[in-house]
Amino acid sequence: MTALSERSVPTVSSEELATAAGVNSAKLRKDFSYLGSYGTRGVGYDVEYLVYQISRELGLTQDWPVVIVGIGNLGAALANYGGFASRGFRVAALIDADPAMAGKPVAGIPVQHTDELEKIITDNGVSIGVIATPAGAAQQVCDRLVAAGITSILNFAPTVLSVPDGVDVRKVDLSIELQILAFHEQRKAGEEIAAPEEAAGAVPPPPVAPHRAPSAAPGADSGRQGPDGDVPAVMPA
Amino acid sequence: MTALSERSVPTVSSEELATAAGVNSAKLRKDFSYLGSYGTRGVGYDVEYLVYQISRELGLTQDWPVVIVGIGNLGAALANYGGFASRGFRVAALIDADPAMAGKPVAGIPVQHTDELEKIITDNGVSIGVIATPAGAAQQVCDRLVAAGITSILNFAPTVLSVPDGVDVRKVDLSIELQILAFHEQRKAGEEIAAPEEAAGAVPPPPVAPHRAPSAAPGADSGRQGPDGDVPAVMPA
DNA sequence: CAGTGTGAACGGATTCACAGCC
């Protein structure tokens, strides 16, 4: 939709959007209808208007100050990531435990030391924290963020964090997407013979004839790239 | 399951696993049953055996050579990411367009110039490519990867890539997870009044009373962190 | 007798199909 908006396309039909998104047009209309009657019968949806309404509903019209803790490669990459600003996210501070990093600017923002963490969060009214530290430091950082009043955490460290009720955690595992690709890749290759006959002999293939069951791969729709932006888990209570 | 395995726990019940994963035990049993009858009635599942079977089914017991193109902060972060090796991924090469990067080791692997791209892929039999370039270069890199024989692409650049049929693309948008958090955060805050009364006045709030419809947030289950590892889209045909 | 494997029941999400409107 943003792309359409940039090309100054005035209106879209549910059919067009649905095709682009790889879903059924009825579903798209029904979903939009939950936000209100924003379309015009016989015409379609006003692009600008719809972009605005959806942005508002998603909370993208607000200003979300965010702190990033752990300014290694990943932290730096996140700090430099252009996609945040346009979605209403503002990097309020970069925090790292390494005193040598302190004061050094990354993406134009000076890195601050972990000691300042609580003060930074309070002063800026930050409610979302990003953890990009090594696994070992993650839980500790998390605890401090929560204690300082943060209620949403995006965790890139390969650990499951434990948090009190009311705090929302989402974990990003960079290897999961690769695994999904590999899974499909395996399928593409395995089209030939039905019996793979593994090599690597760690666990001895115990009894039980692996009765290659249904095992059907999920629905094959057109060109939808990337993960579904699911919104599962933790609701505010 | 890996954690259980490391603690040498011999068996698990579907109930235990289900609780840990935040799902219903029946669902877990049914899902496992699609892989075969790997449990023992009255006992549970053999941890080691199950780990192996699932790994194999997911394609994690194979060796997947991967190339990373674009060795900026993100590319470097990916190259250094520990989670890949344990999942069967091997970084076969790092590729960057900047001649100054060539030869420089990142994560112990020397960066090679884009000119070598085709040769590297062919020589190493690479079928999965990771794009971590700026948006502007992504499509071009993608085309070369595909031409060189790559059939799965993980795209971190903020562009939708177009690829021929048979090539699998997954796009990772680092800001989507933040958006999901912000969405929930907005909900938490909006518990007070029902009328937000926006500030930012870009699009003039046109007619139509935004009839705050159902708009219910998805199911609230226990502590599941992160996105569902969905496996949608593109099936091998 | 604890715990798997699975047919049957359930319920929510998707799709159909069409009335209503521009």
Next chain:
DNA sequence: GGCTGTGAATCCGTTCACACTG
């Protein structure tokens, strides 16, 4: 005429409940 908005029909994933087994 074209396209939205939406009740009704349908589909499909989830859960129940229990027969079966080690």
